[in-house]
Amino acid sequence: MDRRESSQYHRVEDCTKDPLMNRYCIACLLAAVALPAAADTKVGLLLPASGNYAALGQDIEDGFRMAIAESGRSDIEIVEADTEADPQTGLTMARKLVMQDEADVLVGVVSSAVLGAVRNFVHQSQVPLIVANAGNSDATGKDCSAYITRVSFSNDQLNRPMGEWMAAQGISSVYTLAPDYAAGQQMIGAFSAAFEAAGGDIVGGEFTPFGKTEDFGPYLAKAQASGAEALYVFYGGADAISFVRQYDSFGLAEEMPLYSVGFLTAPLYLREQGKAATGVIGALHYLPSLESPENDTFVAAYQAEHPDTLPSEYVVAGYDAGRLLLGALEEGVEGREALANALPNVSYTGPRGPLKIDPATNNIVQNVYVFETVEGDEGMTHKLLDTVEAVQDAPNGCAMP
Numbered sequence: 229m230d231r232r233e234s235s236q237y238h239r240v241e242d243c244t245k246d247p248l249m250n251r252y253c254i255a256c257l258l259a260a261v262a263l264p265a266a267a268d269t270k271v272g273l274l275l276p277a278s279g280n281y282a283a284l285g286q287d288i289e290d291g292f293r294m295a296i297a298e299s300g301r302s303d304i305e306i307v308e309a310d311t312e313a314d315p316q317t318g319l320t321m322a323r324k325l326v327m328q329d330e331a332d333v334l335v336g337v338v339s340s341a342v343l344g345a346v347r348n349f350v351h352q353s354q355v356p357l358i359v360a361n362a363g364n365s366d367a368t369g370k371d372c373s374a375y376i377t378r379v380s381f382s383n384d385q386l387n388r389p390m391g392e393w394m395a396a397q398g399i400s401s402v403y404t405l406a407p408d409y410a411a412g413q414q415m416i417g418a419f420s421a422a423f424e425a426a427g428g429d430i431v432g433g434e435f436t437p438f439g440k441t442e443d444f445g446p447y448l449a450k451a452q453a454s455g456a457e458a459l460y461v462f463y464g465g466a467d468a469i470s471f472v473r474q475y476d477s478f479g480l481a482e483e484m485p486l487y488s489v490g491f492l493t494a495p496l497y498l499r500e501q502g503k504a505a506t507g508v509i510g511a512l513h514y515l516p517s518l519e520s521p522e523n524d525t526f527v528a529a530y531q532a533e534h535p536d537t538l539p540s541e542y543v544v545a546g547y548d549a550g551r552l553l554l555g556a557l558e559e560g561v562e563g564r565e566a567l568a569n570a571l572p573n574v575s576y577t578g579p580r581g582p583l584k585i586d587p588a589t590n591n592i593v594q595n596v597y598v599f600e601t602v603e604g605d606e607g608m609t610h611k612l613l614d615t616v617e618a619v620q621d622a623p624n625g626c627a628m629p
Contacts (some may be wrong), residue, residue, distance in 0.1 A: 272325030300549025315345035368591035370625030391422025476504035493497030
């Protein structure tokens with residue numbers, strides 16, 4: 229038996245001369261048509277693996293790989309690049325992934341400043357970018373691009389509802405603190421505008437050096453001296469752990485309760501913050517304590533690989549970035565342009581609840597959950613206080629081509 233007779237290696241003329249072979253060839257053709265149009269896809273993970281936000285990058289990567297593994301697909305290759313939290317490094321790594329590694333799609337970006345740095349390169353090189361964290365409001369506002377789709381949050385989207393909610397609770401005056409970079413400025417700006425529009429008063433605030441503030445005591449003293457009714461802050465990464473511990477040690481909780489965009493007491497930090505985080509009220513797009521079949525399944529699957537650890541909002545963002553990519557690929561699209569066009573059309577209900585992309589901005593539309601950080605039977609956790617459904621940003625200058 230030669231190789232031709234023993235395998236699928238048949239010549240074209242066999243299909244036309246031999247009736248039996250003709251039926252065989254037709255069957256092969258029908259089988260080929262029935263197969264999903266799955267092209268090999270190379271994904272460039274643009275995440276920090278070092279520096280202040282390294283833990284966030286690891287959670288996002290864990291979530292993304294979890295989604296790809298669940299799909300069972302073996303035609304997706306992942307290439308990693310460390311952005312640190314530095315805009316220039318992020319831009320260099322984005323260029324490497326696209327020009328050297330020839331990635332079909334980029335996934336990631338933690339820092340708003342890094343997203344601002346890579347925006348023009350992504351747009352001009354026409355490579356789709358799925359933003360899995362950075363909330364830079366301009367990226368889905370005045371600097372929006374058909375090649376940028378965000379599945380995490382915008383800085384406006386999380387802080388605007390919190391400003392409105394706090395005013396509705398009767399809080400009349402607030403002092404603000406945040407790190408001095410793009411995300412800090414946008415988050416405090418969005419909160420302050422909403423809080424004041426609802427009748428509240430911002431009596432003062434300060435931006436602390438990004439990634440360099442070890443002693444928050446002088447800033448907490450200024451907040452105390454302001455006489456404000458409450459303190460509103462944004463901190464993430466190592467700063468979140470340090471700030472909550474120092475706020476607790478300062479003894480300010482009874483006098484000036486702490487509110488924040490919810491990254492401050494995210495699951496990623498609660499273990500190290502411990503009881504110091506008790507009573508902090510925040511707002512986020514995901515809580516591991518959400519009660520839904522989708523979240524129950526997700527938490528169980530995550531804990532099977534990470535025992536005694538709850539998934540953070542960063543894990544969910546990475547997971548949903550993977551789900552979004554898979555949803556587009558399942559439509560049979562191939563190539564960067566087709567992928568960029570398909571991503572905004574994907575919608576589903578996942579761990580965080582209903583999720584869809586606003587075609588006017590390519591920004592996510594989702595619920596925002598207001599919660600209190602409390603001590604539970606199994607350690608520190610989040611108690612849901614309120615849900616603001618289907619929060620959607622205004623175009624804010626976006627003119628999508």
